[in-house]
Amino acid sequence: MSLEEKIALCSGASFWMTKAFPQYEIPALFLSDGPHGIRKQEGEADHLGLNASVQTTCFPTASLLGATWDEALLTEIGEALGREAIQEDVNVILGPGVNMKRSPLSGRNFEYFSEDPYLSGKLAASWIKGVQRTGTGVSVKHFAGNSQEAKRMSSDSLIDERALREYYLPAFEIAVKEAQPATVMCSYNKLNGTYASDHRELLTDILREEWGFTGAVITDWGAMNNRIEGFKAGLDLEMPGSKGAFDELVHQAVLSGQLSEANIDQSVLRILQLIERTANHPEKQGNAQQMYNQHHELARKAAQGGGVLLKNENSFLPLSKDQRLSVIGKLAEQPRYQGTGSSLVNPTQIYSFLDGLEQYGADFSFFAGYELEDAENEELLEAAIAGVEQDATVIVVIGLTEIYESEGFDRTTLSIPNNQIRLLSRLAETTGNVIAIMVGGSAVETPWMEKVRACLHMQLSGQAGGLAAADLLYGTVNPSGKLTETFPLRLSDVVNASYYGVDPKQVPYRESMFTGYRYFDKAGKNVAFPFGFGLSYTTFAYDQLQVERLKDNEFVVRLEVTNNGPSDGAEVVQLYVSRQTQGAYGPLKELKGFAKLFLTSGERQSVALQLDKRSFAFYDPDSRDWLVEQGEYKILLGSSSADIRLESSVHLEGITPEKSAVNEWYYTLEGIPSLKDFKSVYGDFKPFIMPGKGRFTVECSVFEMKDHSFIFKQFYKAIERVIAKSTTADGKPDYANVHFKMLMASASDNPIRTMALLSPGFLTFRRIQLLVDLANGHWIKGFRRFFTK
Numbered sequence: 001m002s003l004e005e006k007i008a009l010c011s012g013a014s015f016w017m018t019k020a021f022p023q024y025e026i027p028a029l030f031l032s033d034g035p036h037g038i039r040k041q042e043g044e045a046d047h048l049g050l051n052a053s054v055q056t057t058c059f060p061t062a063s064l065l066g067a068t069w070d071e072a073l074l075t076e077i078g079e080a081l082g083r084e085a086i087q088e089d090v091n092v093i094l095g096p097g098v099n100m101k102r103s104p105l106s107g108r109n110f111e112y113f114s115e116d117p118y119l120s121g122k123l124a125a126s127w128i129k130g131v132q133r134t135g136t137g138v139s140v141k142h143f144a145g146n147s148q149e150a151k152r153m154s155s156d157s158l159i160d161e162r163a164l165r166e167y168y169l170p171a172f173e174i175a176v177k178e179a180q181p182a183t184v185m186c187s188y189n190k191l192n193g194t195y196a197s198d199h200r201e202l203l204t205d206i207l208r209e210e211w212g213f214t215g216a217v218i219t220d221w222g223a224m225n226n227r228i229e230g231f232k233a234g235l236d237l238e239m240p241g242s243k244g245a246f247d248e249l250v251h252q253a254v255l256s257g258q259l260s261e262a263n264i265d266q267s268v269l270r271i272l273q274l275i276e277r278t279a280n281h282p283e284k285q286g287n288a289q290q291m292y293n294q295h296h297e298l299a300r301k302a303a304q305g306g307g308v309l310l311k312n313e314n315s316f317l318p319l320s321k322d323q324r325l326s327v328i329g330k331l332a333e334q335p336r337y338q339g340t341g342s343s344l345v346n347p348t349q350i351y352s353f354l355d356g357l358e359q360y361g362a363d364f365s366f367f368a369g370y371e372l373e374d375a376e377n378e379e380l381l382e383a384a385i386a387g388v389e390q391d392a393t394v395i396v397v398i399g400l401t402e403i404y405e406s407e408g409f410d411r412t413t414l415s416i417p418n419n420q421i422r423l424l425s426r427l428a429e430t431t432g433n434v435i436a437i438m439v440g441g442s443a444v445e446t447p448w449m450e451k452v453r454a455c456l457h458m459q460l461s462g463q464a465g466g467l468a469a470a471d472l473l474y475g476t477v478n479p480s481g482k483l484t485e486t487f488p489l490r491l492s493d494v495v496n497a498s499y500y501g502v503d504p505k506q507v508p509y510r511e512s513m514f515t516g517y518r519y520f521d522k523a524g525k526n527v528a529f530p531f532g533f534g535l536s537y538t539t540f541a542y543d544q545l546q547v548e549r550l551k552d553n554e555f556v557v558r559l560e561v562t563n564n565g566p567s568d569g570a571e572v573v574q575l576y577v578s579r580q581t582q583g584a585y586g587p588l589k590e591l592k593g594f595a596k597l598f599l600t601s602g603e604r605q606s607v608a609l610q611l612d613k614r615s616f617a618f619y620d621p622d623s624r625d626w627l628v629e630q631g632e633y634k635i636l637l638g639s640s641s642a643d644i645r646l647e648s649s650v651h652l653e654g655i656t657p658e659k660s661a662v663n664e665w666y667y668t669l670e671g672i673p674s675l676k677d678f679k680s681v682y683g684d685f686k687p688f689i690m691p692g693k694g695r696f697t698v699e700c701s702v703f704e705m706k707d708h709s710f711i712f713k714q715f716y717k718a719i720e721r722v723i724a725k726s727t728t729a730d731g732k733p734d735y736a737n738v739h740f741k742m743l744m745a746s747a748s749d750n751p752i753r754t755m756a757l758l759s760p761g762f763l764t765f766r767r768i769q770l771l772v773d774l775a776n777g778h779w780i781k782g783f784r785r786f787f788t789k
């Protein structure tokens, strides 16, 4: 291939496809979102879930799949997705997403498995193995340090080395080491000052050299910052491809010696290997309809496995079949079963909770009770209250509506909509028999919990979620889901609540690795529902703990679990390691093993879990190595992070524990970590200063420049008009409309240069630069630059 051809191969041909070179028998690949289904777009393409896609199975989103803690199930779902990809001629599925839930406010938490990196990594690896078994490839995303939506294309995540290695990277590491994903997708943001697309340490030193990744690295859509630096960093494929916007620059860089052709050859080879690995799909299944029907059943099984029973006062649940029900809540009729954005799937079938009840022949009345928009509607509310029958059990379906969580923007509250809380209060005054079914893809505050007798959290449960919720309520299936993120009592209890999202352009991760249960545990703060929590209709007893040393730092932990309750069910056994030494700072305990067991009533099963050096080690930034401190380590086995049933301890040889020279906060977690505290773990850094008029660059967004520049004010208004036209009913800007809000964030608050990548056409790099020059008032310089090659 000529140099031009090789450069051309390294960027996409169209929104979803790579380039074909028939003269060399190189076929094109089709890449497609999910990842909880296949979002194959045959018509107009977009990366935010706006235009149509073909009908495929909509499985529950990752937050629910995480709550199953079921590796075998995730492999099964992965395989099903792989088969659907084959059916739709898709070669690579853009997922799974394994970013850490640094804050419950992050708008995209529903697309991620957990606040725990070990659990996320293990589940991702299981899912990937399933997909790749079919010959379809995956793209683990978004690598790395992307835990917010605000300014996601330009924010700079400042993460200290230990937090990075021990908390933000391990999910990727486990997925890479255990499942060798075909591709890894770099994130949009900067990590410690360098865009992920240009980050050699991340994409080559860590990913390939340390972890042994052999696949291709691709950009997130429009994430390419500097293509020349990208090649040097090990970024192979630029998507969607920017219609060759970078090609000439790269060509010149090779000719001038600024970039070695060997860098390009390396990426070309990796892309060819990717093509070789994923282009030749096996034969399609004979009967697609039959396959989709089977996958619908699998989606139901997944939703059953991830529904979390949060409360069940005096065994109020399960329901009996002849119980008369009053069902209230618009969400019972109009299900919210997946999240907004690039992961949006067009389901093959869809069942609401009311459909689920009908399947059981339930005797019920229904009242909407509230509107999905967060507005009071007295009529709906009063009709629901008046409709509650004397002896009926009330089931109220509540939770986050679309506008509350989405790709593209973060949440600002952990509350469910006010109109629903009001409904709950009124119901509680009317009857004592209320069961709540909750939907939503991330943690919420639950101060209303005392008003209900039972609560089943169904998250975003996919196309069969309505059926699964009924299965769980009637006890056809026993709930076994466990939370994979802590539910705090209130937002202000979250360690980073006071600074998360406040200044999204440069984000010091002040709390280091102390998020989720790693924070709450050590800070001694009560929570509403701890990590790993979930009730069952049966009970489990743990005994016979034995810890056997295999080698110095390797152990096998054995125990017996008995279902000593009245019904069949599943338990998630969780293994935490708690370092007792007083050297390097760290969490009180961390998840290092788990197993999901299915036990009939009365059945007893043995469990064996392995621990190795990494289960005990911390990352030492000085030696750039994983070290173990000499001393005691507790081995804790429990049914949740707060319900430890068995305990043992082991002694490990290692380095002598020595306290790190960092501020006390990282040892005590008292109060809120200050910037000064953070600098003691991170080192010094230059604060970001937003450039003002005269100093704007193509790194600034239209939103950032609009109040200082007439040109960008007009530009902003034009974007608003165009987006409103395609998203709102009356064609006027409406920030309460989720699609409008998401698109505005995406179109107006990203570095303006990304417009040349995502909407190539009129907005070329050259024209964008001219606009910025004009906004700076540099007319002569701007036009001179514009007309100079």
Ligand code: BGC
Pocket (backbone or CB within 6 Å): 033, 046, 047, 048, 094, 141, 220, 221, 342
């Ligand atoms: C998202 C990715 C997605 C891509 C393609 C981006 O905006 O961040 O997760 O795979 O679009 O739709």
